[in-house]
Structures are given as structure tokens and as C-alpha cells.
Amino acid sequence: MTSEADFIIRAGWLFSAEPDAVAQENTAIAVKDRRIAAVGTDAEIESTWHACEVIELPNHLLLPGLINAHTHSPMTLLRGVGNDMPLHEWLFELIFPLEAKWVSSEFVADGARLALAEMIRAGITCFSDQYYFPEIIADIAHETGMRAQIAVPIIEQANAWVQSSEDGLRRTTELHDHWRGDDFITIAHAPHAPYTVEVATFEKLASISEEIQSQIHIHLHETSQEVEDYQRAHGCTPIRKLHDIGLISPRLQAVHMTALDDADLETIAENNVGVVHCPQSNALLASGPSPLMRLCESGVTVGLGTDGAVSNNSLDVLQEMRAAKLLASKAGDEHSTLSTADFVRLGTIDSACVIGRDDHIGSLETGKWADMIAIDMSACAAQPIYDVLASVLLTASASRVTHVWVGGTPLLQDGSLTTLDEQETLARAKTWGTKISAGLRA
Amino acid sequence: MTSEADFIIRAGWLFSAEPDAVAQENTAIAVKDRRIAAVGTDAEIESTWHACEVIELPNHLLLPGLINAHTHSPMTLLRGVGNDMPLHEWLFELIFPLEAKWVSSEFVADGARLALAEMIRAGITCFSDQYYFPEIIADIAHETGMRAQIAVPIIEQANAWVQSSEDGLRRTTELHDHWRGDDFITIAHAPHAPYTVEVATFEKLASISEEIQSQIHIHLHETSQEVEDYQRAHGCTPIRKLHDIGLISPRLQAVHMTALDDADLETIAENNVGVVHCPQSNALLASGPSPLMRLCESGVTVGLGTDGAVSNNSLDVLQEMRAAKLLASKAGDEHSTLSTADFVRLGTIDSACVIGRDDHIGSLETGKWADMIAIDMSACAAQPIYDVLASVLLTASASRVTHVWVGGTPLLQDGSLTTLDEQETLARAKTWGTKISAGLRA
Numbered sequence: 001m002t003s004e005a006d007f008i009i010r011a012g013w014l015f016s017a018e019p020d021a022v023a024q025e026n027t028a029i030a031v032k033d034r035r036i037a038a039v040g041t042d043a044e045i046e047s048t049w050h051a052c053e054v055i056e057l058p059n060h061l062l063l064p065g066l067i068n069a070h071t072h073s074p075m076t077l078l079r080g081v082g083n084d085m086p087l088h089e090w091l092f093e094l095i096f097p098l099e100a101k102w103v104s105s106e107f108v109a110d111g112a113r114l115a116l117a118e119m120i121r122a123g124i125t126c127f128s129d130q131y132y133f134p135e136i137i138a139d140i141a142h143e144t145g146m147r148a149q150i151a152v153p154i155i156e157q158a159n160a161w162v163q164s165s166e167d168g169l170r171r172t173t174e175l176h177d178h179w180r181g182d183d184f185i186t187i188a189h190a191p192h193a194p195y196t197v198e199v200a201t202f203e204k205l206a207s208i209s210e211e212i213q214s215q216i217h218i219h220l221h222e223t224s225q226e227v228e229d230y231q232r233a234h235g236c237t238p239i240r241k242l243h244d245i246g247l248i249s250p251r252l253q254a255v256h257m258t259a260l261d262d263a264d265l266e267t268i269a270e271n272n273v274g275v276v277h278c279p280q281s282n283a284l285l286a287s288g289p290s291p292l293m294r295l296c297e298s299g300v301t302v303g304l305g306t307d308g309a310v311s312n313n314s315l316d317v318l319q320e321m322r323a324a325k326l327l328a329s330k331a332g333d334e335h336s337t338l339s340t341a342d343f344v345r346l347g348t349i350d351s352a353c354v355i356g357r358d359d360h361i362g363s364l365e366t367g368k369w370a371d372m373i374a375i376d377m378s379a380c381a382a383q384p385i386y387d388v389l390a391s392v393l394l395t396a397s398a399s400r401v402t403h404v405w406v407g408g409t410p411l412l413q414d415g416s417l418t419t420l421d422e423q424e425t426l427a428r429a430k431t432w433g434t435k436i437s438a439g440l441r442a
Numbered sequence: 443m444t445s446e447a448d449f450i451i452r453a454g455w456l457f458s459a460e461p462d463a464v465a466q467e468n469t470a471i472a473v474k475d476r477r478i479a480a481v482g483t484d485a486e487i488e489s490t491w492h493a494c495e496v497i498e499l500p501n502h503l504l505l506p507g508l509i510n511a512h513t514h515s516p517m518t519l520l521r522g523v524g525n526d527m528p529l530h531e532w533l534f535e536l537i538f539p540l541e542a543k544w545v546s547s548e549f550v551a552d553g554a555r556l557a558l559a560e561m562i563r564a565g566i567t568c569f570s571d572q573y574y575f576p577e578i579i580a581d582i583a584h585e586t587g588m589r590a591q592i593a594v595p596i597i598e599q600a601n602a603w604v605q606s607s608e609d610g611l612r613r614t615t616e617l618h619d620h621w622r623g624d625d626f627i628t629i630a631h632a633p634h635a636p637y638t639v640e641v642a643t644f645e646k647l648a649s650i651s652e653e654i655q656s657q658i659h660i661h662l663h664e665t666s667q668e669v670e671d672y673q674r675a676h677g678c679t680p681i682r683k684l685h686d687i688g689l690i691s692p693r694l695q696a697v698h699m700t701a702l703d704d705a706d707l708e709t710i711a712e713n714n715v716g717v718v719h720c721p722q723s724n725a726l727l728a729s730g731p732s733p734l735m736r737l738c739e740s741g742v743t744v745g746l747g748t749d750g751a752v753s754n755n756s757l758d759v760l761q762e763m764r765a766a767k768l769l770a771s772k773a774g775d776e777h778s779t780l781s782t783a784d785f786v787r788l789g790t791i792d793s794a795c796v797i798g799r800d801d802h803i804g805s806l807e808t809g810k811w812a813d814m815i816a817i818d819m820s821a822c823a824a825q826p827i828y829d830v831l832a833s834v835l836l837t838a839s840a841s842r843v844t845h846v847w848v849g850g851t852p853l854l855q856d857g858s859l860t861t862l863d864e865q866e867t868l869a870r871a872k873t874w875g876t877k878i879s880a881g882l883r884a
Contacts, residue, residue, distance in 0.1 A: 079825070083782060083832040117822040283771040284836070313836035314823060326765055329725040340525060380559040380868055381756060381840065383521070384875020386882070390525040394726070394755035398823065399841030426822055433826020440828070 005030035005037050006408065007053040008045060011374065013061040013388045017349040018363035021341040023389045029062065031370040034408040039364050057403070059378040061388050063344070064363050065125025065147075065371035065406065066317040067351035070217075070255045070276040070305025072131045074103070074111030076118065077432045079309040081440070087223055087285040095310060096157075099132075102436060103160045108133040110428045112140045115315055117425050120146070120417060122316040122398035123373040125406045128253070128276075128305070128355050130190040130217060132161035135175060138185050144419045145409050147371065149355045150175065151190035151217035151253075154205065156198055165191075165201040169208060176212055183369070184407070186357070188215035188253070193222070194230055194238035199245070206246045215356050217253040223287045224259035239264040248273060253354055255305060257295070258288045265291075269298040274354030277346065279323040280314070281307030292328050293337050303351030316398050317347040325393060340390045370408035376400045447472035447479050448850065449495040450487060453816065455503040455830045459791040460805035463783040465831045471504060473812040476850040481806050499845070501820040503830050505786070506805050507567025507589075507813035507848065508759040509793035512659075512697045512718040512747025514573045516545070516553030518560065519874045521751040523882070529665055529727040537752060538599075541574075544878060545602045550575040552870045554582045557757055559867050562588070562859060564758040564840035565815040567848045570695075570718075570747070570797055572632040572659060574603035577617060580627050586861045587851050589813065591797045592617065593632035593659035593695075596647065598640055607633075607643040611650060618654055625811075626849070628799070630657035630695070635664070636672055636680035641687070648688045657798050659695040665729045666701035681706040690715060695796055697747060699737070700730045707733075711740040716796030719788065721765040722756070723749035734770050735779050745793030758840050759789040767835060782832045812850040818842045 007030075014027035016039055028045035030037040038049055082094040108131065119127055126147035129137050134152045141148040152175055153161075154168035162168055169189075176187040189209055191197045209216055220238060221227055230238050240263070242248050250272040257275050260268070268275065277290050295302050304324065306315045321343045328338060352362025361371050375396055377383075382391050382400075404412035411419055449472075456469035458481055470487035472479040480491055524536040550573065561569055568589035571579050576594045583590040594617055595603075596610035604610055611631075618629040631651055633639045651658055662680060663669055672680050682705070684690050692714040699717050702710070710717065719732050737744050746766065748757045763785045770780060794804025803813050817838055819825075824833050824842075846854035853861055 077826065079828065080832050080836065081828050083829055083836075114822055114825070121822065280768065283768045286771055313833065316823070316837075323768055326722065326725045326768060329728055378868070380556055380563065380864065380871070381758065383556070383868055383871045384519065384878070386521065386523050386875070386879060387525055390522050391755065394522065394525075395758075397839035397841060399839060422822065426820070426825060429822070429825045433828070436826070437828060 002048055002050045003037070005032045005049045005051040007031050007055060008049060008051045009055045009057060009062060009374070010042055011057045011060050011062040012377065014039065014364065015061065015063050015344060015389055016364040017064050017345055018365055021345060023061065027062070029364060029372070031408045034370055036364060036366055036368050036370050038366055057374050060374040060376055060402065061392060062364065063123070063373050063375065063392070064348040065361070065373050065404065066123045066347050067303065067355070067362060068119060068124045068127040068306050068315060068317050069253070069303035069351040069354050070278055070307055071115070071127055071129055071315055072308035072310070073115035073127065073129050073137060074108040074131050075308035075310040076115045076315070077107060077111040077429060078436070080313045081310055083284070087287055088225065090285065098436070099159070101439065103132055105133050105136055107432070108136050109140060110432060112137045113420060113425045114429045115309070116140065116144050116146055117417060117420050117422050118315050120404050120411045120420070121401060122318060123375065123401040123404055124315070124317055125371040125373065125404060126352075126357070126361060128188070128217060132159055134171070138175065138179065142185055145406050145411055147184045147361065147406055149186050149188050149215065149217070151188040153190050153192060154201065155192040155196050156201065157196065165197060169201070169204060172214070173208065173212070176214060186215070188217045190217045193219040194241065195226060199241070202242065202245050202247060209251065210246070213251065215251050215253060216247060217255065219256055220254040221259045221264070222256040227259045237261070237264055239267055243267055250274070251356065256282065256287065256290065258282055258290045260291060265294060265298055269300050273300070275300055275302045276305040276354055277302050277324060278305045278307040279327050280320055281311040283323070283327060285311050289327055292324065296338065301350055301353045302346060303354035304347045318392070318396050318398060321347050321393055340387065340393050343393055344389055371406050373401055373405070374403035376402050444490055444492045445479070447474045447491045447493040449473050449497060450491060450493045451497045451499060451504065451816070452484055453499045453502050453504040454819065456481065456806065457503065457505050457786060457831055458806040459506050459787055460807055463787060465503065469504065471806060471814070473850045476812055478806060478808055478810050478812050480808055499816050502816040502818055502844065503834060504806065505565070505815050505817065505834070506790040507803070507815050507846065508565045508789050509745065509797070509804065510561060510566050510569040510748050510757060510759050511695070511745035511793040511796050512720055512749055513557070513569055513571055513757055514750035514752070515557035515569065515571050515579060515757070516550040516573050517750035517752040518557045518757070519549060519553040519871060520878070522755045523752055525726070529729055530667065532727065540878070541601070543881065545574055547575050547578055549874070550578045551582060552874060554579045555862060555867045556871045557751070558582065558586050558588055559859060559862050559864050560757050562846050562853045562862070563843060564760060565817065565843040565846055566757070566759055567813040567815065567846060568794075568799070568803060570630070570659060574601055576613070580617065580621065584627055587848050587853055589626045589803065589848055591628050591630050591657065591659070593630040595632050595634060596643065597634040597638050598643065599638065607639060611643070611646060614656070615650065615654070618656060628657070630659045632659045635661040636683065637668060641683070644684065644687050644689060651693065652688070655693065657693050657695060658689060659697065661698055662696040663701050663706070664698035669701045679703070679706055681709055685709055692716070693798065698724060698729065698732065700724055700732045702733060707736065707740055711742050715742070717742055717744045718747040718796055719744050719766060720747045720749040721769050722762055723753040725765070725769060727753050731769055734766065738780060743792055743795045744788060745796035746789045760834070760838050760840060763789050763835055782829065782835050785835055786831055813848050815843055815847070816845040818844050
């Protein structure tokens with residue numbers, strides 16, 4: 001007797017991330033009611049499951065859907081503006097004024113759709129977003145069938161979306177209520193950073209977040225300059241201050257974390273704070289490197305984020321895994337601490353853990369949502385294959401991602417997007433590019 | 443009156459590398475007798491040139507063909523073997539024994555074809571190769587229409603190809619005579635490294651090279667361990683020793699160069715030695731970083747190499763440019779020394795200069811060979827475009843290279859290889875992979 005699945009995929013290789021962090025050959029996966037019903041060898045699945053639809057991918061590797069644990073999706077419309085500027089100058093003299101000029105509900109909708117097209121093509125099935133008009137991003141992710149953590153911005157400065165941090169806090173609660181119980185969209189608080197949010201606001205946030213048990217997503221210790229300035233003004237590091245306020249908890253998602261003294265690291269590790277590592281953005285903005293090895297060795301869970309396309313240029317977690325590997329390998333003595341599988345886990349199960357959803361996504365395990373991707377391994381540039389996972393980590397690009405499923409629904413099928421109008425999305429992006437370029441030259 | 447070209451390409455953007463290192467919009471290039479006849483704006487070319495064949499690429503960027511200044515092409519058949527091992531152990535305990543077991547004329551031919559397929563797809567129009575059976579690699583490059591520097595190995599250890607360094611020296615002279623005057627294939631001496639070649643051999647090489655004015659291509663100062671061991675045995679650094687022997691000259695191509703004291707750097711700079719930077723290989727083998735900024739600031743010309751696929755996994759100069767950028771940007775203080783254009787120049791004109799061919803290739807200038815590539819910029823992941831060169835450096839992968847010409851002949855046309863049987867090449871590579879994998883497990 002075999003059980004009936006909605007569909008079965010037979011794949012050349014499969015990496016489940018959990019419980020074993022080793023790629024297997026000749027594998028299959030059965031999907032039923034949008035969730036993973038069984039994972040095993042081809043023979044095991046054939047003897048226990050059947051389905052009308054069997055997808056044959058003998059040259060592909062199946063991976064858990066990639067998770068982009070930190071981005072600002074609408075900023076794709078400003079992709080790469082101000083390349084080669086250091087963070088503080090870039091943010092205050094270029095990006096904030098550009099945002100003041102251009103950001104609107106239409107900008108956010110068009111930018112989010114462009115980002116979704118890019119992310120789905122890159123094998124991303126879940127993203128954490130932090131931007132103005134979060135209700136629009138949530139709606140677009142929902143329409144597109146993507147999984148998302150919508151991290152609602154809280155910032156003192158008035159902007160096109162709200163007038164104050166008070167408004168941001170209120171809107172978070174509204175969105176939190178609106179999406180309560182949804183399996184695909186979750187809402188988090190996103191205070192921008194210690195240098196743009198007042199202590200009093202953090203104190204209010206601590207009390208609200210404690211009450212509704214919300215996740216908190218924050219840019220933290222992004223540069224050593226930021227930490228030094230904060231210490232001068234407040235007499236302690238931002239981490240110490242947040243700890244005093246009661247915000248350092250397992251519900252905190254700390255993004256960047258390049259500048260950490262031993263006491264900060266201990267505070268983070270002891271309180272199970274999740275860290276989002278954004279290696280490419282940190283390198284390009286010259287923010288200095290995040291101490292990935294020290295964090296991992298201290299037992300901190302580290303996920304991966306691309307940051308916005310404005311600093312990274314890409315929203316590509318495969319590329320981010322490779323950047324993490326290269327930057328971690330730079331120094332001769334740090335060679336063998338993290339394995340190939342560890343780097344692939346950063347962008348899958350570990351990112352799921354950091355955003356508090358590892359019970360539901362991040363690995364190919366029975367009972368989890370069928371969020372998964374297939375990567376074609378047949379190109380000359382990947383052959384021959386001795387270690388399929390190393391080959392993905394070191395040679396794959398988004399172009400080799402051929403299939404993407406979120407909750408069992410295909411969003412990318414044989415290289416085509418199924419839930420987004422890519423031509424319309426591209427046309428609108430180009431129109432924005434032309435308008436914004438003209439403004440930059442003026 | 444207009445002159446007649448063999449063909450004209452009209453492209454959305456063009457980056458010539460020389461004389462201006464700025465990308466231009468709405469450009470065209472006329473090709474006649476395999477060389478660049480004219481480069482300019484669309485309007486300029488239209489008013490001075492005509493051709494029966496006009497290739498329209500409005501969404502593409504034209505670049506000088508990329509130059510891979512250091513690889514071991516047949517090692518694609520060992521792609522990624524021994525990932526995660528440090529250099530010395532990896533080389534002596536895994537790679538040398540594997541080579542002793544498997545390398546043959548057939549291995550070299552099949553591996554070189556696989557490498558050529560990968561490199562052409564990645565927009566590479568010229569490569570410097572250093573491997574056993576160099577005469578086979580030269581023939582295959584010639585048949586395929588690729589430009590190459592064949593750097594003939596000189597190593598004391600007997601191998602499947604020759605018995606001694608004496609044989610290597612003799613074969614270099616024979617190949618040098620055989621290919622004399624060829625526009626596509628040049629022959630260089632390639633002593634493997636100071637730790638695998640005796641001083642007496644270097645002395646013979648110095649005299650032969652002086653006589654025939656050959657280029658010399660060598661792995662040099664790849665790790666600090668190598669330099670320390672050499673100092674202990676010889677009382678000076680390898681660079682100092684080569685200088686004493688008379689090998690430090692503008693004809694020397696020094697590959698890797700991660701460990702350099704000030705005196706070494708001064709010697710290199712004063713004598714116009716070219717350096718080949720292999721950032722991804724150095725990072726993955728934990729060799730430590732090459733001091734790219736210090737080299738450039740000292741006036742040393744630095745090209746880019748992928749090294750072999752066995753250490754890099756890829757032969758992809760676009761990826762190598764990005765790795766160079768990320769690794770150079772890691773430290774906060776090194777941010778703005780090199781521009782986007784500088785990184786693209788590393789893999790084009792600067793690599794041409796290091797291998798002594800910048801009079802003929804490396805830039806899109808009138809009179810040079812028509813070695814050029816087109817990159818499709820229309821993907822969601824590249825749009826909108828504010829800075830086309832930064833977009834290429836930070837978002838492009840080999841999959842976006844649609845056209846490759848070497849000396850005006852298309853080797854890749856609308857995504858298809860024209861001079862190589864890709865299916866046959868892949869089938870043979872997979873067969874080798876199966877055989878070698880079985881041996882590794884045994």
C-alpha cells in the first residue's frame with residue numbers, strides 16, 4: 001500500500017539541511033497539502049508514495065528555499081546608486097534625500113515587485129523586509145505567493161509613509177492584528193537603528209513587544225564609528241543600552257554586527273539573539289567585516305541577508321553565501337572552522353531560525369512547508385561534480401535556479417515566473433530608472 | 443563617403459578600457475580584417491562606416507574580451523577536489539598523487555576542451571595556461587579559435603609528460619619555435635615555483651629566456667609559509683633569489699604574491715614585474731590575501747587569474763573581478779582607492795599588459811584585434827541601471843554573456859558555442875568524473 005501525494009519530485013541530489021547536513025544522491029520528495037510528506041531515497045519514496053504528477057529532475061539539486069533575512073525590497077529601484085561611497089555619507093547625503101524625493105506608495109509597489117521577480121529567480125522563498133509602506137509590501141508578497149517577515153519601520157524622522165516613530169509603533173500593531181494567524185506573512189517591529197530611534201521610543205517598543213511577543217529586527221553595530229559615536233553620547237554601546245531597556249532577547253534580530261567587543265558578544269550569545277550577516281553590503285560600504293567565526297564559535301545563530309539592492313546591487317542569497325565564504329576564508333588561520341554545509345545552512349535553516357520560523361521552514365523535513373528550489377547542475381562550469389554542495393556554493397548563480405516552490409506552489413517553473421508579470425515589472429522599473437537618473441543629473 | 447567594414451555592432455553601452463575608462467551609451471564598433479576598425483558613438487560610426495552585417499544589441503554592454511591570466515585548464519576534470527584543505531597538504535597529499543594517477547594526453551585534451559567551453563561562456567577570449575602536455579592545449583586552443591599564452595611547465599619532478607626540468611626547458615624551446623609568429627598562440631616559460639625548481643635550473647632558464655626574450659610565468663610567494671621555508675633554506679626570499687639570478691624583469695609574470703615585505707615589493711615595482719592576482723583561489727586555499735592596494739599604489743601592473751578549477755571551482759573572470767572587489771573592500775580604510783573601472787581593467791587591459799600583449803588586445807581600440815564580448819543587461823536583477831559598469835562588476839554572471847568574438851570570429855553566438863562540441867565535451871567530462879570519483883572512494 002502506498003499513500004497518495006499531490007506531487008513527487010525525483011532529483012539527482014538533495015540537501016535537506018536538517019537533520020543531516022550532507023547532500024544525498026538519487027533522492028525524492030513527496031508533497032501533500034502544501035507540506036513535505038516524505039523525503040528519502042528514490043527507492044524509499046517509490047515504495048511508500050504515489051502521485052499523478054512526478055517531476056523528474058535527474059540533473060538537479062533540491063535545496064530548502066533560500067531565506068533572505070534582511071532586505072529593503074523597494075530599494076531595487078535605486079540599485080547601486082552611490083557605489084563607492086562610505087556608509088555614513090552615502091546614507092545621509094545621498095540615500096535619505098533620494099528617498100525623501102521619490103518614495104511613494106507607487107515606488108514601493110513597483111520596487112517590491114521588481115525585488116520579488118529577482119528574488120524568486122534567485123531561489124529565495126522567504127524574505128525579511130524593512131521599508132516604508134510595509135502594508136503594500138505585505139499585500140504584494142501575499143499576492144505573489146511568497147513567504148515574508150514584514151518588519152515595520154520605526155524611525156523618528158518623518159517620511160512619505162508616517163510622521164513619527166509613534167505612528168510606526170501604531171501601524172505595527174495594526175498590521176500585526178491584520179495578519180495574525182497567517183501562515184505566509186508575519187509582522188515584526190523594525191526600529192531602524194540606535195542612531196535614528198530615541199531611547200524613549202525603544203522603551204515604549206520594549207513594552208509593546210513584550211505584550212504581543214513580536215520579533216524585533218534592527219540594524220545594530222553596523223560600523224565601529226556608529227558604536228564609538230553612541231558610546232560618546234550615551235556612555236555605553238548600543239547593545240548594552242538595549243539590554244538595559246530589556247530588548248536583548250531571543251526575539252531580537254540583530255543585523256550587521258561588525259563591531260563587537262567581548263562583552264557585547266557575550267550579551268548576544270547568552271540571550272540567544274539572532275544575527276543577520278550581510279557580507280557583501282558590509283564589504284561594499286566598507287563597514288568592516290562581521291566576525292562570523294567568533295559569532296558561530298560563541299554559539300550565536302547567524303543567518304544571511306543581502307541588505308537592499310542599493311548597497312549590494314543584488315538580492316541573491318547564493319552570491320551572499322559565496323561572499324560569506326570568501327570573506328571568512330581571507331585570513332589564513334580561519335580556514336576550516338566552517339564547512340561547505342555550514343555556509344549553505346546560513347542561507348536556509350539558520351536564517352529561518354533567526355527570524356523565528358525554523359519550526360516551519362528552512363529545511364526539507366516531513367511536516368514543514370514545501371518551500372524548496374531546484375538548481376541545474378549540468379553546465380560545463382559545474383562538471384564534473386565531486387561535491388555537489390561545494391559546487392553550488394562556489395559555482396552556482398541565480399541563472400541555474402530552474403524551479404521554486406513556496407508551500408508547494410510553483411513560483412518559478414522551468415525558468416518562468418508564474419505569479420508575477422515580469423515584462424510589466426521590468427517596464428515600470430525602467431521608467432523609474434529614467435526619472436531618477438534625470439533627477440541625479442539635474 | 444563611408445568605408446566598408448566586415449560587420450558593425452551597435453550596442454547600448456560600451457566600455458573600451460583604453461583610452462577612456464568610462465562606459466559610453468549608444469555606441470558602435472566596426473570590425474574589418476579581424477581587427478577593430480573604429481569605435482565611437484552610434485552616429486559617428488554610421489556616418490563613416492557601412493557593412494552588410496549589422497548586429498543590434500541595444501540591451502547589451504560591449505567589453506574587451508576578458509583575459510584569464512593564470513589557469514591550469516585541464517584541471518577542470520578535478521574541479522573542487524579537496525575543497526576545505528589548506529594549500530600545502532592539499533597540493534602534496536591529494537593533488538600531486540591524483541595527477542600522478544590520472545594525467546595523460548587524453549586527460550589534458552578532454553580537460554582543456556571543458557575549460558574552453560566554460561571560459562568562452564564566461565566571456566574569456568584569452569587565457570594563460572600552465573599544465574603538462576602544453577602542445578595539446580596549444581593545438582586545442584588553436585582549433586577552437588581562442589587566444590592563449592601557453593606557459594610550458596618546468597618542474598624537477600618526473601611526470602606523465604616529461605622526466606625532468608631539462609626536458610621542460612627543451613620542450614619550451616621547441617614549442618617557442620613551432621608557434622613563432624602566430625598571432626593567437628604565444629609560448630612562455632613556466633617554472634612551477636621556487637620550492638619545486640632548483641636554483642641551477644633557474645640559472646639555465648635565465649640564460650635561455652634572455653636569448654629568446656621569452657615571458658616567464660611562475661607561482662611566486664603564494665603563502666607566507668613558502669617564503670619562510672625558503673628563507674630558512676636559502677637565506678633570502680624567493681624574489682631576492684630570482685633577482686640575484688637575473689630573472690626579475692618586465693618579462694616576469696609573478697602569480698599570487700600574497701606575502702611581500704617592503705623590499706620585495708620595491709624590487710617588483712622597480713623592475714616592472716607583472717603580478718597575477720588570484721583572489722578566489724587564495725581565499726579558498728587560505729593562502730592569505732594578496733596586497734592588491736599596496737601593489738597598485740606602488741605602480742605595479744596587476745592582472746587577474748582564476749587559477750585552476752581544482753582550487754577555484756570556476757574559471758570565471760567576472761566572478762574573479764567581484765571577488766577582488768569584495769576582498770579589497772573588506773577593511774574599512776581601503777574603500778575608495780580603486781574604482782569600479784579599475785576592477786574591470788584588472789581582467790582586461792591590465793591582464794593583457796601582464797602577459798605582454800597589451801599592444802594587441804585588452805581594450806577596444808582601433809587597430810587591436812576584435813576580441814570582445816556582449817553582456818545582456820536586461821534582467822530584473824540588473825535593472826534599473828544607474829552605472830552599467832558597477833552593475834556588471836556586482837551583478838553579472840557568466841550566464842549573461844551572450845556573444846564572444848576572438849579576432850572578429852564569433853565563438854559564442856546568442857548563447858551557443860560555435861567551435862566546440864559542447865555535448866561531447868560534457869559527456870567526456872562526466873565519464874572522467876565517474877572514474878576519478880570511484881578512485882577517490884576506493
